[in-house]
Amino acid sequence: MPAPADPLALGQKLVAILESGRRTATYKLAVLVALLDLAVESVPENPEAPVDIDLDELTSRVIELYWRQMRPLDGNQLRQSSDGRGVILDAVAGLRSQTTGPRELGVGLIASRDSGAYMAAHSRVKRTLIRYPLKLLQNLTFGDENERFLYDDSWMGTDSRTAVASHGNRLTLFPGVCLTLARLAPLLKPAFQLAWVDDVRRMNKAVLDDGPDLAGHLFGADRVSLQRAGDALADKFGPSCFYCGTTTTRVRHIDHVLPWSRVGIDGLTNLVTACQSCNINKSDRLPAPVHVERALDRGRKVLDEIAAEINWPSHYDRVVAAGHGLYATQPVNTPVWLSRNNITTLSRTDIDWRRPETS
Ligand SMILES: [Zn+2]
Structure with a gap:
């Protein structure tokens, strides 16, 4: 049993994964980014x-990451491994090619629409994750020990369904690890994404010069496709800026209340219409919790209904969980965005976050 997670030591080990030599594929990075997001959403009371x-959820997140990244860039399908192949990418690419309808909808909706194909791809990806990247992730020679520092992987390295089921279809983060990952996420997630961009650039030298915005392509929010969500929100809640109330009929921006760069949630619950000045001024800053409360106060039922109408994910629970995790892991006096040119500090009372509604 490892000692409770020392944040600094854990951070160093994770950075060591980044530096542990030339990667031949981006799968470990995908697992790490997905784990960081899930840690933020899973911060425990204790x-x-x-x-x-949950290994199914982790698998879904990895598929979601690659699904977005498989959009062609300047007509090119980017490679994510040195030899250009791999079970995980093949499975996601296969799913894309079988899918009818607009692919930019997001894989979550594909899952509900074409569940047979999705489940088949999901199962292949999950078994491969357990067999390789989840098993190999902690293989570091760090000092003279080869100690597991995130979760017990002794049973992994198999694609036996029985083995997975007998371990509850989950991995268990060691005591203290989840909170530490959530606290380190603002530092580590951008670092992993940068490493990922570097890897993809190296693996696609033949087709990429320094031109395209590769980071934006791999990790940016998809502004164009958000427009449909913006129209539906304006129809329901009026054509005004969520933050300052200005009418947005002329120029309407769609803002991620919890910043996309932090949590990557583009479900309707995390989206609001905003005027250009508020949207630009808020940028990637963490908003004051009151805005997240207000976004949630639009009501789960209402948001779920609009989402269903326009065939869009709602992500109500994810916003609640991520909001809880983000604020609970900030130091007191963290600056938060209240309104245009108005930065305030997070106070302890602000982070007394409600737990997910069970209804
Ligand atoms: Zn505004």
Whole structure:
């Protein structure tokens, strides 16, 4: 049993994964980014509690990451491994090619629409994740020990469904690891994404010069496709800026209340219409919690209904969980965005976040 997670030591080990030599594929990075997002959404009441991460959910997040990245860039399909192949990418690419309808909808909707194809791809990806990247992730020679520092992987390295089922279809983050990952996420996620961009650039030298915005392509929010969500929100809640109330009929921006760069949630619950000045001024800053409360106060039922009408994910629970995780892991006096040119500080009372509604 490892000692409770020391944040600095854990951070160093994760950075060591980045530096542990030339990667031949981006799968470990995908697992790490997905784990960071899930850690933020899973911060426990008791910081020292072990935290279960559902392997189906982790798999879905990895598929979601690659699904977005498989959009062609300047007509090119980018490689994510040195030899250009791999079970995980093949599975996601296969799913894309079988899918009818607009692919930019997001894989979550493909899952509900064409569940047979999705489940088949999901199962292949999951078994491969357990067999390789999840098993190999912690293989570091760090000092003279080869100690597991995130979760017990002794049973992994198999694609036996029985083995996975007998371990509850989950991995269990060691005590303290989830909170530490959530706290380190603002530092580590951009670092992993940068490494990922570097890897993809190296693996696609033949087709990429320094021209295209590769980071934006791999990790940016998809502004164009958000327009449909913006129209539906304006129809329902009026054509005004969520933050300052200005009418947005002329120029309407769609803002991620919890910043896209932090949590990557583009479900309707995390989207609001905003005027250009508020949207630009808020940028990637963490908003004051009151804005997240207000976004949630639009009501789960209403948001779910609009989402269903326009065939869009709602992500109500994810916003609640990510909001809880983001604020609970900030130091007191963290600057937060209240309104245009108005930065305030997070106070302890602000982060007394409600738990997910169960209804
Ligand atoms: Zn505004």
